[in-house]
Each structure stands twice: as structure tokens, then as C-alpha cells.
Amino acid sequence: MPDAGPTAVLPRRPLTVGELLDSAVLLLRDHARVLVPFAALLAAGEQLLLLPVRLAAGTDQPVWFAEFGRFGWYWLLLVIGAATEAMIIMVLGNPAARAAGAALLGRRAGARELLRPAGARWGGTLLLVPVVGAVMTTAALLGPTWIIGFALLGAVAPALVVDRVHPLRAPLRSATLAVRAGGRAGAVRLLGYLAWWLVRVGLGVGVYYGLDGLDLLPETWQIPVSLLIWAGVNSVAYPAIACLDAVVHLETRIRTEGLDILLARAPAGTPDAALLAALR
Template identity: 25%
Template sequence: MNDSPGWAVPGPSPSDGDRPGAPDGRDGGEGAQPPAQQPPAGGPKWSAEQPPPGEWSSPGAPQAPQAPQAPQTPQPPHQQPQPGAGWGSYAGPQSGQGPSGPYGSPGGPGQWGKPPAAKPGVIPLRPLDLGEILDGAVATMRSHWRSVLPITLVVATVVQVITVLVQKYTLSDLPVTSDAEPSLRELVDTLGGSMLALVANGFIQLIGTIVATAMLTMIFSRAVLGQSSGIGTAWREARPQLLRLLGLTLLLGVGGILLVGVLIAPGIAMGNIAVGLLGGFAALPLLLWLGIKFSLASPALMLEKSSVPTSLRRSSRLVQGSWWRIFGITALTGLITTFVSAIIVWPLSIAGLAIGVADAGPTALENGTAASGWAALILSAVGAVIAQTITMPIQSGVTVLLYVDQRIRREALDLELARAAGLENYGSDPAAPATGG
């Protein structure tokens, strides 16, 4: 098994392989043995074949007929044994249960609601709804601000300082209005230098975002267990996976560019603008679908210590069947963070433009000197630093919690998290809160 910060993850993940007798290939990992061949390790295991609808078999019960045993007192349905140990215990919806297994009806058929669940950290250990995911992201930022805010503040400050310098000394050289038309050579030289500076600036932003995302993922993974994580600890845990995370990010970016290029290439080859635009419009929904499909690859890569191809497969499996739900939560999070950023950035940007106009006169708006002045650039950068410091943890936190939520729904990750959080007999005691996949 591989070890992630605070809680273990399966070596070959439950969603990556097909265990004999497991439905949809979600209950077994690569190289996993059938439960009958696995020695008991502190608790019972689920059998390879799921029990019939509405009836749970005892964990580890043999499938072949056995000799008669002493009669046992039957348990009510809500006290039936739960998956006690091991990975791949996802049983899927059963008869009389909601879409998330036993979580749909804690009090029996017809009594819908949420069962009580242990909450060692920022989220309860059960399938989460939208409010709990957003609340968990905000609660982590609030309760672990000594670790979260310095990371995002440093990254946002470095990125914005470089951005201001690029805008001041490179982009401001682009001709806007001039009495004399610039020569073709001057225009090419100016555009070439500006593009080089933009690429360098974009690469620095990419590196900063990757470092922040990796460290925030580690902090959120511990916050789920109710554990704190310092900046040094988060860095040590994230550092081994940084190159892989960079490779994953570049692969997704290059893949998106190639997809757009392939779809607009026919229009370019034919010299037909309409065909090119049609290809571009066709690329948009494909990019959106692929973006959500692989949106959980980053936390899978960081927390499962997996490779880039494995993390992409894991994300695809976890998102399968929940694309619209994950899309809705991701889109709403984007709208919220965009709105918060606009509230912070726009007033400062307008104030910077006003100062530039006051210094250089009304013509500063026409020739662009107001927007490229120090006042406008610095105030805009200050607003961007504040906005990114606040919104970056929310976006990263929602992604991590979506990953955790999907694994709770599909793989009974709540059992492993409960054991990692030190909750004794969680999921095996009949009086304990109901758990499951």
C-alpha cells in the first residue's frame, strides 16, 4: 500500500482493476486476490459477490453450503454488519436504498434523510452535498489559516510582481497610436519580445499554481481527519509529486491545444473561415467534457502517489456517472470565486486608472498610458494578490473534497478515514453511525 498524508490509499486503486466477480471493475485493484484467498487482518472482508438486494451477507461468509450452525438472533436491517475493513467495498445501490447505498434511508424504507456521521475534521464521514463541500473548503481556510494563507499569499505576490514588471517594461512598448507608422521589422521585434515575456510570465504562474495546489492538497487531506499540517510538513509531503503534477498539467494543456488545432485545421487548410469557426465551436464542449472528466486527476496523483496515466484513469473512473454533479459544483465554485475576485480587483483597478488620468490628463485613456502607469499596475496587482489569496484555497479545497466525496460514495473511503482519524470500531459496531459506499 502507498501512504498518503494521514491516511493510506490502495496501491493499485480499487477503480483501476477488475477483481474477479466484482461489478464494473470498481471493487478490485490490479493484482488483488479474491477475498477467499486473503488472510484475515484484524477484521472481516466483503465477499467477491455482493449479497442479493435488501440482504447483507456476513463479511467473509463462504458462498458454498455449510454445516448447520447454532441459530443467531436476527438483527434489524439498520443494524446489519457494515463493511469493516479493506478497500473495494463499494456495493452499489441496493433495493430499498437511495443512490448512495444505505445513506439514503437511515431509518428504513420511506424514512429519507441523512444518518448521523462522525466528523473528525472539516467534513462528516459520509457522502457530501454542495453546502458541505463549500463549507469544508471555507472551514479549512478559516481553521488552518496559518498554513493556507501564507502559501497562497507568497505565490500570488511573486506571480503579480513578475506580471507587473512584464506589463510595465514589455507590453507598454507595443505601439498603440503613433504619428509615424512603425516598420514591419520594428513591429515583429516588439511582438516577439512581448510574446517571449508573456510565455515566461505564464510559465512562472504555472509553477506557482502547481506548488500552491500541491501543498494545499496535503493540508486539506489532513484537515479531513481533523489534523493540522504546517507549511514545512505540507512541502515535504508534496515535493516528491511536484514533477508529476507539472507533467499532468502540461499534458492536459497541450492536449487541449492539440484538440482545438485538429478541429480548426480543416477550415485553415480550405481557407474557409466558417468551417474553422465551426471546428472551434465544436471544440468547446469537448474541452469542457474532458476538463471535468480529468478534474480529479490532481488530488488522485498527490494523495495516492500515483503516476500521471494512473491519475487520469482514476479521475475518469471517479467522475463516471457523476459528470453533471461535479460540473455543477465546479461551475458554481468558479462563479463564486470570480465574483469575489471582481469585488476586490475592480475597485482598485478603477482607482489606479483614475490616478493615472489625474496625473497625465484625459488623453492618457486614449493612448494607453493610464493603464500602463505605475499606479494602475500596482493597485491592480494588490487587488489580484488579495483575491488569489482568498479564492485559491477555496478552489483547491473544493476539488480535494469532491475527490474524497466520490471515493466515499464508490469505495467506502469513510471507513479508512475513520480508522486514520482514530475512531475505534467505526462501521463495525451496530450502534455506530451507518457507513458504506
């Protein structure tokens, strides 16, 4: 993999916002056979978890908007949804970050490498998943603070897996990197989320009404098909955001910590984990 150029998944230089988004898509494309099926399992579980709350809130597929008079249930639905998607993206961030780290070092991580538990720090990842969920639940309950929480937590998995920091330090490092350079990393994460939210809504609603318009949706199948559509859309959107988190994290380190210079000066034969580990 070249250090620079339009075909590089992750060039060793500061990138524009457009290049960051492109790099995330390239990373997802290269590792879709691992990330997308993994995301599909998590997204399907999320849809099943949210269904009882959606029904209690009186929402109807495929948009799941609130019914008048049930705002409390709908608010709970939004809170749970914010927490579950943040936790899913956090889990997917583990293999996505390892794939991005390999790309930065000029190689493509294979499926076996991404699935191999040795050195993947899954224990720390699973320890931090409920922490991220709790923070996002609290932030979402307070309304607009959800935006702040989501912006600050994008690099938790990359900080743990790539930077090799202690699990208890990973959220703080994520927040620290998110606010550097005028909050650039956090803003890019929010931009990526917004872009994929528009894609998710467009596809989720469009596919459903397309099938309904062709009379291919009997009433008894409307809810299951809607859940399946949303799970399918999220199985691409969630790993895409995780890939963006990984790319933005490494680019922020290049921009603010000189990671590209450190890699260029590293002695030959230095292990990958040592090359990318954050200075302590």
C-alpha cells in the same frame, strides 16, 4: 478533528454542495499561511506573462476587454489565461490535497509538513503541470470545450498525491471521478470556479475604480496597480479552488468508493499514505 459536525473541515460522510464549499473555505483558512504566499508568487508571474498579450490585444485595465479588430489576439489571451490558471491550480493542488487528506484523518497538517518535499510527489506534479496546460490550451482553442476540460481535470493533483496513483494514470482517474454520480464532482468544480470568478471580477474592478475615483492612480501607475490587484485577488481565489478540488475529490471517494468505511475498518497504526491510497 471530529468525524462529523459543523466545525469539521472535512467530515467523513457525503456532503451537500454548500458543505463542500464551506469545507474548502475552512481548509484554505487553516492553511492560508502556506497556500496564499505560494499562490501570490504564481499569480504575479501569470500577470507578467499575460501583460504582453494583453497589450497586443489592445485591452485596457482593469477589465482587459478586447479592442474591436483584434479578436485573434484576444482569443489567444483567453487561451493562455485558461491554461495558466489551470496549471497554477494544479500546482497548488499538491499541498491542498495533502492538507485535505490530513484533515480527513482527523489532524491538521502543519506548515512544515506541507513544505516538506519528502513524499509530496512534486516530481510527478511538475511532470503533469504541462500536460494539464496542454489539455486546457487545446480545449480553450476549441471554445466551449474549455468547460469540459476544466471540469474533468480537477482531481489530477489529489489523485497523484492522495490516491498515490502513477502520474500517467492521474488524469484518467481525475476524469473518471469527475463523471461519477452524474458528473457531480465536475459540476461542483465549475460552480466553485464561477463563484470565485465573480468574486475576482468584483474585487479586481471595484478596487481599481475605487482607487481611481479617489485620484490615487496616476496614469503611469495604472497598469502596475491593476496587475498587482489581479495578482492579489488570484492569490486567494486560486488556492480556494485548489482546496475545493481536494475536498470534492475525497468526498467523491467517500460517496462512490466507501472511503469512510475503509478508514473506519483500517487497523490502528496504518500509515496515512496507505490509509488514503486508492485500491489498485
